[in-house]
Amino acid sequence: MSKNTINRDQLATFLATELQVSRIRDYCPNGLQVEGRNEIGTIVTGVTASIALLEAAIQYQADAVMVHHGYFWRGEDMRVIGHKQRRLKLLLQHDISLFGYHLPLDKHPTIGNNARLAEVLGLRADGRFGEDELGWLGGIDVPGVMTMADLQNHVARQLGRQPLLIGDPAQRVGKVAWCTGAAQGMLDQAIAAGATVYLSGEISEPTVHLARETGVAYLACGHHATERYGIQALGDYLAQQFGIVHHFVDIDNPV
Known part of the structure; x- marks a missing residue:
């Protein structure tokens, strides 16, 4: 059975408006952070774009990962080495897009x-x-x-x-x-x-x-x-709006 899809860039534009990204000063880029395939039919959401979450997304054959804590934070080491290289390599090898929404997701009224x-x-x-x-x-x-x-x-x-x-x-x-x-x-x-x-x-x-x-x-x-609940609600909202498949993955974190 075929599934619905939405264009990657159209999804980014929709979320920029829905989350009012341009109105909030933040410590990282909000929106599309790593570009994957053009059409998105399955998304995996989680709190942080860790390797464990990316591996789960690969298992789900996701087209995109959407998180609260993404990459490219202000003041961090810009070199693509170590764990950063491994994370980006997983996304790029599997043609998976990464979307990150930080303070705009904290603030959204619903x-x-x-x-x-x-x-x-x-x-x-x-x-x-x-x-x-x-x-x-x-x-x-x-x-x-x-x-x-x-x-x-x-x-x-x-x-x-x-x-x-x-x-x-x-x-x-x-x-x-x-x-x-x-x-x-x-x-x-x-x-x-x-x-x-x-x-x-x-x-x-x-x-x-x-x-x-x-x-x-x-x-x-x-x-x-x-912060487990906002990103899960965002994924459910997108699934309802566009008929795409959503899986929330809760990677345990004691902090």
Whole structure:
């Protein structure tokens, strides 16, 4: 049975508009990063364009891989050697395109990482904060989640990993702010926006002191764990829009 396909460049144009790529300053190119075959009928999505993900895409006979963490980050070594050479060689040998969407995918109001994490955790978004309004702000609508200990346990159940809590477990949850991934640097902006608790993926040494000194609780829930949902939703959306085949591959990552 034949499958639907979409032209590679038409897909790139569609996603540039849908994710409003040109409106956000980023640390990497968003969109088509490695050019493969012209027609795309099967895509594989994942959080990071690791060798393991590329090998899975080859097994699925994918025409394109779509990720949140792609290649060519600002400040990285530009030489095509080592693991970078191996990754690019796999894509080029198998004529597979690579699409990467970083901050635009975090921000998208319905299929973005923050939006999808909110759905998974039962968070209610009432506003935004921070540069490019990347941070989300609101509350939680989950029965029985009243204290930080309750919220920590709820997050652990939903994400399948125990988050690190900085703060008093008995503290009432109150106003919740969140931004997925490595957004621990936005804690001060979340505090200024009125949050009493902030959820993100990673945590840094200064984050601990800021949370302790301000009394705003911090939950480090895992970079990978908080960013599995947006790219999966994007792949499902494309499958519905264009009738192409989508496989999400979750390469385990403890960070």
